[in-house]
Amino acid sequence: MKQKPRVAVFDFADCEGCELQIANLEEEIIDLLEIVDVVSFREVMKEHSDQYDIALVEGSIMRPIDEKRLQGIRKNAKILVALGACATIGGVNKIRNQWMPDEVMKQVYGDAKVKGNELFNVGKAKALNEVVPVDYYIHGCPIDRDEFKQVITALALGKKPEIPRYPVCVECKKNENICQFELGNFCLGPITRAGCKAICPTHNMPCDGCRGLIKKAETECVKEVLERYHLTYEDIRRRCTMYNYGREECTYDK
Amino acid sequence: MNTLRAITKKELHCFVDALIADGTYDVVGVKAKGKRFVYGPLDHAEDLRLDHDVTILPPKKYFLPPLESMMQYDLKKPFEVQATFDNKQRIIIGMHPYDIIALQQTDVVYLDEQQDDFYKKRRDNTIIIGSDIDAVSERSFAGSMNTHVADTGFDVLISNIGTQYLLTIGSEKGKQLVETYAKTKEATAADLKKLQQKRNTLLEKYKQKVNITTKDWPGVLVANYQHAIWEEHADTCLECSSCTMVCPTCFCYDVRDQVSLNLKDGQRVRTWDGCLLRDFTRVGSGEVFREEVKERYRHRFYRKGNYLPARYGFVACVGCGRCGIACLPDIADPCNLINELASFGREEDTERFFIKQKTTVEETGIIHVPRSATVTRVEHFNDLDTFFEIQLDDGKPLGHKPGQFVEISLFGIGEAPFGVSSPPSDTPRFEIMVRTVGNVTSKLAQLKSGDKVGVRGPLGNGFDTTSFEGKNLIFTSGGTGMVPMRSLINFVLDPKHRKKFKNITILYGAKQPKEITFMKDVDHWKTVCDTQCEVTVDRCDEKECWNGCIGLVTTLFPKIRMDMYDSKNTIAIVIGPPIMYKFVIQCLKTMGIPDENIYVSLERRMKCGVGKCGHCQINGIYTCKEGPVFNYNQIKQLPEAFE
Ligand SMILES: Cc1cc2nc3c(=O)[nH]c(=O)nc-3n(C[C@H](O)[C@H](O)[C@H](O)COP(=O)(O)OP(=O)(O)OC[C@H]3O[C@@H](n4cnc5c(N)ncnc54)[C@H](O)[C@@H]3O)c2cc1C
Ligand code: SF4
Ligand code: SF4
Ligand code: FES
Secondary structure (H helix, E strand, C coil): CCCCCEEEEEECECCCHHHHHHHCCCCHHHHHHHHCEEEEECCCCCCCCCCCCEEEEECEECCHHHHHHHHHHHHHCCEEEEECHHHHCCHHHHHHHHCCHHHHHHHHHCCCCCCCCHHHCCCCCECHHHCCCCCEEECECCECHHHHHHHHHHHHCCCCCCCCCCEHHHHHHHCCCCCCCCCCCCCCHHHEECCCCCHHHHCCCCCCCCCCECCCCCCHHHHHHHHHCCCCHHHHHHHHHHHHCCCCCCCCCC | CCEEEEECHHHHHHHHHHHHHHCCCEEEEEEEECCEEEEEECCCHHHCCCCCCCECCCCHHHHCCCEEEEEEEECCCHHHCEECCCCCCEEEEEECHHHHHHHHHHHHHHCCCCCCHHHHHHHHCEEEEEECCCCCCCCCCHHHHCCCCCCCCCCEEEEECCCCEEEEECCHHHHHHHHHHCCCEECCHHHHHHHHHHHHHHHHCCCCCCCCCHHHHHHHHHHCCCCCHHHHHHCCCCCCCHHHHCCCCCCCEEEEEEECCCCCEEEEEEEECCCCCHHHHECCCCCECCCCHHHHHHHHHHHHHHHHHHHHCCCCCCCCCHHHHHCCCCCCCHHHHHHHHHCCCCCCCCHHHCCCCCCCCCCCCCCCCCEEEEEEEEEECCCCEEEEEEEECCCCCCCCCCCCEEEEEECCCEEEEEEECCCCCCCCEEEEEEECCCHHHHHHHCCCCCCEEEEEEEECCCCCHHHHCCCEEEEEEEHHHHHHHHHHHHHHHCHHHHCCCCCEEEEEEECCHHHCCCHHHHHHHHHCCCEEEEEEECCCCCCCCCCCEECCHHHHHHHCCHHHCCHHHEEEEEECCHHHHHHHHHHHHHCCCCHHHEEEECCCCCCCCCCCCCCCEECCEECCCCCCEEEHHHHCCCCCCCC
16 A cells, blocks of 8 residues: 555644644544554644654744744645644734734733743744745634545545635525524625635624635625625724734635 | 315314324425524424425425435445435425426426436425415515416425415325325315415515516527626626525536545535536636626526526526525526616527537436446556546447547546547447546546546537538647547548548647647558648647647648638538637638538536536536537527637
């Protein structure tokens, strides 16, 4: 049999929730280990190796030392996969990009002496692809386990994973939900990439856009819907801050 | 004739409860979900809401589920693939007439000569207990579509006539069911009158009305194909396809292979797709055939109001109003759109979007499950193109005509269409050539002799070679267009057939010398007397050795020995990438070859290959059924075909 692909999992600035989704595969983790060799995964194992084919990278990039480390990972990996919203789009970490890094440091650390310490040398929060090329994306906050499995099996079979390029509404409709707009709520589903099985609207929460926007908030069609539901551009900008701050551009991967 | 029985409210409840208690059937019916309604499993008769206005999703979810497993396989023994049939016996209670009519329309498409076995099974296993409409949905316009009442298509129909209910028996199955489980009385003439009254007053409840009859839909659509309205509306379209998801008459689907995490077993699934989504027409090369939102937005209305009416005689909209509710910018409602269009004008000639040519498709039994086959020869022509000889394991010949195609499956990866490149044969062997572009093609390129693949087909129409007899033939192909062309050329050059045709010219253009495929055939054709064969390349890298022509395939036309050709008695066949057609056809016209003597073969995204999934549509035409071979004269006017 062909050698199993070696997989390493890395994290940067994040809550490790996506790694937890993998760890939580439970019995299926055994299946996973059948098809790949996990050579590094700090959250669940002590061993570490720099010999890997696939790097699953979680978290946003905040500091020059993170960038360096990520570049190192990129060099080692044949395939680099961004895991979860922090890595794919910057996610909640980008909320702080609203302010200058100095202001943020001051807010958090007050007058503590951290200047000159590279661990505290923080810049703007970045998604992985703002630092290195990324091959594939597993979107979401947290990631969807089924989608994770789908991407891993595709990579193990040597095929390109198929990630939806259409909005959450498609899956929401298949789930036969009452539309959040009909319930008087403001949902980002129409402009957010599907693949989550519309989990939020299905549990009666409007979509917050954690899988990234596939349409600009400024497009004519979004304006039309905002108007129809008595919302303003300011409202949608605020809604997008949660996961998509500064990323209101269209990321429709043609 | 339908028989009518009367039943009290209490007895109706007992009837439903008896059906649930019996356990033979999975009993589903209309239930409340917040302020809306949905079909769902019934635990008690009380949950059944016959007073519903409309459900969020139509009952199509029980016949073509949003995600449906079509077949399962063991990746080690993929040739033992098994279709996965849903054998559940089901009763659906509460279907409104418009949904019953929508289901009858789906029957016409899914139960045609290429019958969809999964759908058929579900259809056979389902008993439909319909319900007359009590509450009219605010957006429904069924009244003006004549879909607010149904005379057929149900096994039983429940009608609330105030004091009690009437059961119209629509089938033998329905009769049995009522006799076994319900306590009913003979309906009286007075009951019947009440029912008539109810239906008459129902019409008045509709606030939404289409101002023209369904007969006139094609005319207003065709007259306004280029109207600015499409763009105006499409500017506000979210490309969410909610309109098609909730529609009872939209049934296009995508097909995917899913593999379990242990890479041991897999399944092929189909899932609802929508023509408003950009990827719906996207092919491996990255080309999207309906790139503009306007084109996709328009396509949906033309399919409903023009393409299916011309093909089957019904407008594929039943006026349920679901899309009007679902579309956030409120541009999806056919009632509003048709009324707006009707104010602009109409046309009598509505044939422009079709071709009259109707292909008879042979009944081939199970249409979705591939036959097992073995790769018997692999040849790598260059780093992109791989040639395969494939043998069907059942030992039967493929039975194809030149120009037909097959769907080749790699279990766990997917399925893709390929032209057959060998001439018709009575052995179980045939040949294809695969250019690597995406998942299926890349994996195919790695196969070795002895590996297994799945085969469906032959599919599509192919060339009618008898109509070419006694004629001069000019074959022009570019790129992978040579694949099906080779089948045709080798058929006519076969000594058994050669005498039936007159002069033959073969023109072939490739991007660069290494992309010239079937070099051995080309060399052979060049030596065959009374056949002219010319090859050109667009460009030649310095490293490559090439002493032939350089230039587009059109540069070869001056070489044709025109003196030998009576253009009226010449047939030209053109197969190549989309951009090639315009230029080559211009050359042929200059030569004086009439449009009706020109044949082309077109490529579109394909999934099912049997006229169900909707991906290959060029306006009203299914490329997989009426094509891929077309007479140029018949489709030159067809918008979208060559643009
Ligand atoms: C009638 C017909 C005959 C063809 N003959 C040949 C041939 O002889 N040789 C050859 O190399 N190619 C041929 N093609 C094109 C070939 O089908 C595509 O290149 C192939 O489907 C790409 O599949 P993929 O999985 O590698 O690409 P992906 O981009 O991964 O495509 C995914 C799926 O989309 C569909 N799809 C993508 N591209 C196309 C396409 N161009 N046409 C139809 N469906 C598509 C398929 O279902 C495919 O599996 C033909 C296409 C048609 C319609
Ligand atoms: S709830 Fe959100 S995702 Fe669902 S249909 Fe409405 S807008 Fe789309
Ligand atoms: S017409 Fe409406 S429902 Fe349909 S895709 Fe456009 S916005 Fe979505
Ligand atoms: S309708 Fe499915 S490929 Fe033609």
